[in-house]
Amino acid sequence: xxxxxxxxxxxxxxxxxxxxxxxxxxxxxxxxxxxxxxxxxxxxxxxxxxxxxxxxxxxxxxxxxxxxxxxxxxxxxxxxxxxxxxxxxxxxxxxxxxxxxxxxxxxxxxxxxxxxxxxxxxxxxxxxxxxxxxxxxxxxxxxxxxxxxxxxxxxxx
Amino acid sequence: xxxxxxxxxxxxxxxxxxxxxxxxxxxxxxxxxxxxxxxxxxxxxxxxxxxxxxxxxxxxxxxxxxxxxxxxxxxxxxxxxxxxxxxxxxxxxxxxxxxxxxxxxxxxxxxxxxxxxxxxxxxxxxxxxxxxxxxxxxxxxxxxxxxxxxxxxxxxxxxxxxxxxxxxxxxxxxxxxxxxxxxxxxxxxxxxxxxxxxxxxxxxxxxxxxxxxxxxxxxxxxxxxxxxxxxxxxxxxxxxxxxxxxxxxxxxxxxxxxxxxxxxxxxxxxxxxxxxxxxxxxxxxxxxxxxxxxxxxxxxxxxxxxxxxxxxxxxxxxxxxxxxxxxxxxxxxxxxxxxxxxxxxxxxxxxxxxxxxxxxxxxxxxxxxxxxxxxxxxxxxxxxxxxxxxxxxxxxxxxxxxxxxxxxxxxxxxxxxxxxxxxxxxxxxxxxxxxxxxxxxxxxxxxxxxxxxxxxxxxxxxxxxxxxxxxxxxxxxxxxxxxxxxxxxxxxxxxxxxxxxxxxxxxxxxxxxxxxxxxxxxxxxxxxxxxxxxxxxxxxxxxxxxxxxxxxxxxxxxxxxxxxxxxxxxxxxxxxxxxxxxxxxxxxxxxxxxxxxxxxxxxxxxxxxxxxxxxxxxxxxxxxxxxxxxxxxxxxxxx
Numbered sequence: 011x012x013x014x015x016x017x018x019x020x021x022x023x024x025x026x027x028x029x030x031x032x033x034x035x036x037x038x039x040x041x042x043x044x045x046x047x048x049x050x051x052x053x054x055x056x057x058x059x060x061x062x063x064x065x066x067x068x069x070x071x072x073x074x075x076x077x078x079x080x081x082x083x084x085x086x087x088x089x090x091x092x093x094x095x096x097x098x099x100x101x102x103x104x105x106x107x108x109x110x111x112x113x114x115x116x117x118x119x120x121x122x123x124x125x126x127x128x129x130x131x132x133x134x135x136x137x138x139x140x141x142x143x144x145x146x147x148x149x150x151x152x153x154x155x156x157x158x159x160x161x162x163x164x165x166x167x
Numbered sequence: 168x169x170x171x172x173x174x175x176x177x178x179x180x181x182x183x184x185x186x187x188x189x190x191x192x193x194x195x196x197x198x199x200x201x202x203x204x205x206x207x208x209x210x211x212x213x214x215x216x217x218x219x220x221x222x223x224x225x226x227x228x229x230x231x232x233x234x235x236x237x238x239x240x241x242x243x244x245x246x247x248x249x250x251x252x253x254x255x256x257x258x259x260x261x262x263x264x265x266x267x268x269x270x271x272x273x274x275x276x277x278x279x280x281x282x283x284x285x286x287x288x289x290x291x292x293x294x295x296x297x298x299x300x301x302x303x304x305x306x307x308x309x310x311x312x313x314x315x316x317x318x319x320x321x322x323x324x325x326x327x328x329x330x331x332x333x334x335x336x337x338x339x340x341x342x343x344x345x346x347x348x349x350x351x352x353x354x355x356x357x358x359x360x361x362x363x364x365x366x367x368x369x370x371x372x373x374x375x376x377x378x379x380x381x382x383x384x385x386x387x388x389x390x391x392x393x394x395x396x397x398x399x400x401x402x403x404x405x406x407x408x409x410x411x412x413x414x415x416x417x418x419x420x421x422x423x424x425x426x427x428x429x430x431x432x433x434x435x436x437x438x439x440x441x442x443x444x445x446x447x448x449x450x451x452x453x454x455x456x457x458x459x460x461x462x463x464x465x466x467x468x469x470x471x472x473x474x475x476x477x478x479x480x481x482x483x484x485x486x487x488x489x490x491x492x493x494x495x496x497x498x499x500x501x502x503x504x505x506x507x508x509x510x511x512x513x514x515x516x517x518x519x520x521x522x523x524x525x526x527x528x529x530x531x532x533x534x535x536x537x538x539x540x541x542x543x544x545x546x547x548x549x550x551x552x553x554x555x556x557x558x559x560x561x562x563x564x565x566x567x568x569x570x571x572x573x574x575x576x577x578x579x580x581x582x583x584x585x586x587x588x589x590x591x592x593x594x595x596x597x598x599x600x601x602x603x604x605x606x607x608x609x610x611x612x613x614x615x616x617x618x619x620x621x622x623x624x625x626x627x628x629x630x631x632x633x634x635x636x637x638x639x640x641x642x643x644x645x646x647x648x649x650x651x652x653x654x655x656x657x658x659x660x661x662x663x664x665x666x667x668x669x670x671x672x673x674x675x676x677x678x679x680x681x682x683x684x685x686x687x688x689x690x691x692x693x694x695x696x697x698x699x700x701x702x703x704x705x706x707x708x709x710x711x712x713x714x715x716x717x718x719x720x721x722x723x724x725x726x727x728x729x730x731x732x733x734x735x736x737x738x739x740x741x742x743x744x745x746x747x748x749x750x751x752x753x754x755x756x757x758x759x760x761x762x763x764x765x766x767x768x769x770x771x772x773x774x775x776x777x778x779x780x781x782x783x784x785x786x787x788x789x790x791x792x793x794x795x796x797x798x799x800x801x802x803x804x805x806x
Contacts, residue, residue: 043555044544046394074386074427076315076355094353102352102390104558108537111562113570120350120390143566150555 041083041153046101086158095124100154107147113140127165135165206300207269211262213294220258222293227449228285228422231257232458241438243381244430249279265290271302281306285421285450309424316355317346318416321451323444323480324356325405325471326396327584330490331660331668333628335402336615338467338584340441343389343406344420351406352390357423359384359443361433375435382433382443384426393486399545401490405584407471408482415451422450441467448474455479466613471585485580489542490666495578496535497665504532505664511536511561512543518564527572533565534576539665587623589778589805590614592634598799603643607799609636617657617738617748618782619803620774627659627670627700627708627738634676648689652676659710659738661702670710671697680718681790683760688721696734707739716754723760730756730764744774764790778805 083100099106102117109115113136122132139146139161146160219225231238240247240254248254250263264286267279280287281304290296322343328336341358345351361380365371374380396402411419431438442465445457460473474480487495497505510516511532521532540561544554591614596607611634615624631652638649653676660668674694679687696714703709711733718728734752741747748770756762768786775781782801788794 040551043558044551074384076312076386076388097388098353098390101388101394104541107558107562108541111537111566112534113566116350116352120348120352123348123350124353140566140570144563147559147562150552150559 041100041155042151043104043107045103084153084155086155086162088159088162089125092124095121095158096154098124099158103154103157106157110136110139110146111143113137121161125161139164206297207266210265210290210294210296214261214265214290217293219290219293220261224289224453225257225261227446227453228289228425229253229257229260230446241431242426242429243432247426247429249283268296268301274302274304276306276308278304278306280304281309283425284309285418285425288418288421312424313420316344316420318344318420319347319413320345321409321411321416321419322351322354323407323409323471323474324392325407325467325584326400326402327405328625328628329400329402329488330625330666331658331670333615333625333630333656333658335400336624336628336630337613338471339396340444340467340470341392342419342444342447343392344416352388352393354389355386356389356392357384357386357444357447358392359440362430372435375433378432378434378438380433381430382438382440383428383430384423384443386423386427397486397488398541401488403488403491403581404486406484406486407474407480408484409448409474409479410481411448411451411479419447419451423447436464437461439465439467441465441470445470445473448479464612466590468584468587469590472589475585483583485578487578489538489545491578492576493535493538493542493665496531496538496576497663499575500528500531500535504528508532508535508539509664512539512557514557518561521564526568527575530565530568530571531575533561533568534571537561537565582622584623586777588615588619588780591806592619593804593806594636594801595804596799596801598797600640600797600799601795603640605638605640607636607638607649607801609634609649609801611652616655618770618772618801619805620744620772620780621740621746622743622774626740627657627661627710629655629657629672631655647679648677650676650678659700659708659736661700661708663702669697670700670712671695672712672714680721681793681795682722683724683762683791684722685791685793686722690721690723691719693717698734707737709735709737711735714752714754716756718756718759725759727759728756728762729758730754746772746774748772762791764788779803780805 083096085096089095098120102120105115105117106121109118118136118139119132122135127135142164145164146157148156148160214220225231226238230241232241237255238257242248242254245251245254248260248263249267250256250259253260253263264279264283267283268287268290270279276282280301284306291298322345324341324343326339326341328338339358341356343351343354343356345354348354359382361375361382363371363374363380365374393404396404431443433439442458442461448457449455455477457470457473457477461469497508500508507516507521511518511521518533518536521529537558540549540554540558543549544551544558549557592609592611594607594609594611596609598605598607611631613632614630616629616631617627632654634650634652636649636651637646639646652674655672655674655676657672657674658668659670660666662668672695675692677689677691680690680692681687694714694716696712698710698712700708700710712735713731714734715731716729720726732752732754734750736748736750739747739749749768750770751765751767753763753765756764766786766788768784770785771781771783773781773783780803782799782803784797784799784801786797786799788797
């Protein structure tokens with residue numbers, strides 16, 4: 011009987027723990043386009059207008075964590091162990107998509123640096139990625155890990 | 168010893184013997200200390216001899232400030248102190264800290280050596296601490312953070328005001344620590360912010376002002392901050408590289424680590440985001456005394472000015488917001504192309520169907536469309552599914568068009584915010600009203616009005632926190648309080664094809680108003696209003712509003728007067744240093760003391776230098792049956 015009770019308590023704690031953990035990845039509602047939207051847009055209500063903006067309130071986590079919580083997303087299979095790259099792509103997939111479509115941009119440069127693409131090869135790589143945009147962003151629901159894998163496929167092709 | 172006792176009896180003998188015993192005991196115990204080899208005691212002794220608890224760096228690390236009775240730390244979290252008197256006694260805290268390094272019950276990051284890495288590094292240096300004589304502690308979390316951040320240099324980041332939010336004129340500051348990466352997006356940024364969950368504006372304001380929120384330092388990748396300020400809040404970002412050395416930057420990170428998960432009461436006015444960052448800079452370079460320079464309030468832009476004054480700023484970069492980028496690209500397109508863009512965003516036009524003779528034009532249309540789709544999603548005008556579909560659709564078509572030309576999206580860098588006029592203002596005025604001369608003096612605490620030169624500020628924005636005007640009219644009553652502004656906020660924000668903001672205003676305070684009998688009385692007023700504004704090359708910025716006005720007190724019948732009426736105005740920048748404001752309104756006071764009022768003002772604003780300007784106001788007004796003309800010349804001094 012005691013064992014059952016203890017197990018029940020542990021299970022209960024784990025469930026609430028999981029629920030709490032899920033809750034704290036506040037704005038991570040997916041791993042694709044439009045997912046990492048941080049918080050609320052600037053509130054126009056007069057009361058808040060009067061004084062809020064320099065208080066710069068944070069709600070949710072008072073976090074000293076260095077990441078914004080991307081652990082829920084799957085990792086790429088064609089590049090392994092590059093945690094910074096994964097974090098970056100999950101959090102910046104929208105600006106990355108835009109940069110690849112444009113053929114240049116800061117997010118694209120950042121991704122190239124994280125992937126170790128040397129500076130002299132970048133122009134060619136960017137042109138290649140732009141030309142193969144639809145092979146990289148295969149659908150609206152495409153996830154960050156797939157984007158990375160597709161990019162590697164295109165570069166190596 | 169007995170040889171010297173003769174003639175003084177037993178008492179003397181006993182005293183001498185007692186002293187002898189004490190002497191022996193003292194010598195023995197000191198050798199016991201030495202014999203035990205208490206390294207801690209040696210360190211404590213040396214620290215005391217060097218008076219380290221009085222050292223400037225100890226003061227910086229513990230955030231001690233002088234009070235009437237001694238010193239007190241500005242940090243409120245008791246976990247920041249190892250001694251229970253640590254927040255008031257630098258000496259006790261130093262002793263407790265050194266003692267803490269010898270703790271043996273912890274070996275991980277919870278050990279004082281790891282929790283207080285800055286204190287440890289400094290004391291290690293000052294006292295030549297031999298680390299091998301200390302119990303082992305492994306500061307894994309700190310080392311991981313350090314190897315992730317790889318601190319090399321520091322940038323002070325300033326998100327400027329956003330359009331239609333004059334309260335944001337105060338700005339915000341955060342610190343970015345740059346490491347080895349070329350891309351600055353990968354740097355880490357630290358902010359001090361209040362942990363606030365309330366959504367009620369009044370409660371939020373009250374708690375923020377009186378320190379009911381806890382403030383914490385948080386650290387996030389810089390790209391998250393760009394998304395927050397640039398994209399979500401539509402704020403231009405200014406990046407000021409500071410000339411701190413790598414060693415100094417390292418020290419800053421050590422102190423920042425000490426403050427992780429440590430709270431301090433957040434006071435909107437003085438112990439706010441910008442003030443707290445100054446401690447970080449002092450921890451890097453303790454010879455700077457930035458935190459002592461500020462009084463009852465700290466405006467973020469002023470902390471930036473203080474750093475500039477100390478010669479800390481070595482380079483400046485401008486990062487336009489999404490809103491600024493949208494406006495810029497739109498300005499490059501003719502009307503037809505703009506309409507095509509709207510069509511693409513509204514999905515009445517498929518991206519592939521965009522017809523522009525010039526492929527460069529087509530590129531701009533789709534680039535603008537993609538920015539607008541993101542903007543609409545940020546404003547929650549699109550669901551996520553809609554956004555994903557529309558965004559991808561446009562980008563797909565865009566990817567087939569090649570790269571934009573090199574100079575195409577180069578946005579002209581506006582005047583740096585810290586180059587605008589200072590936050591406080593003193594005005595000396597001379598005027599003529601109804602035939603009587605007067606002299607006037609006005610003090611305004613903060614921060615920017617339509618009567619000030621616009622450089623460095625958002626056009627059409629006004630925010631006043633407390634101002635007081637005293638006027639002397641020798642021919643009519645002498646000296647009197649002419650007005651007291653508690654809060655004024657005005658936001659005149661032009662509507663165009665892409666943005667449709669509502670302009671608005673709120674003013675409240677005390678001012679002199681004409682009564683039915685022609686006398687002037689000091690009354691309380693509350694004057695909110697809202698409307699629309701537009702901008703074109705001929706007129707400048709022009710606006711229409713509907714306003715209400717509540718006046719209380721004075722000689723009004725029933726002691727109040729409540730009215731409503733239209734107003735219109737024009738703000739025209741004529742040259743870089745000359746601006747003209749025109750304003751006209753009328754109020755129909757239907758409740759309380761029933762009457763009508765009219766006002767027309769033409770104001771010239773002339774910028775003489777960064778912190779000097781002139782106003783020339785010509786006004787005509789009519790309240791009840793009393794008509795008056797007024798001419799006023801103001802000299803404004805900003806500081």
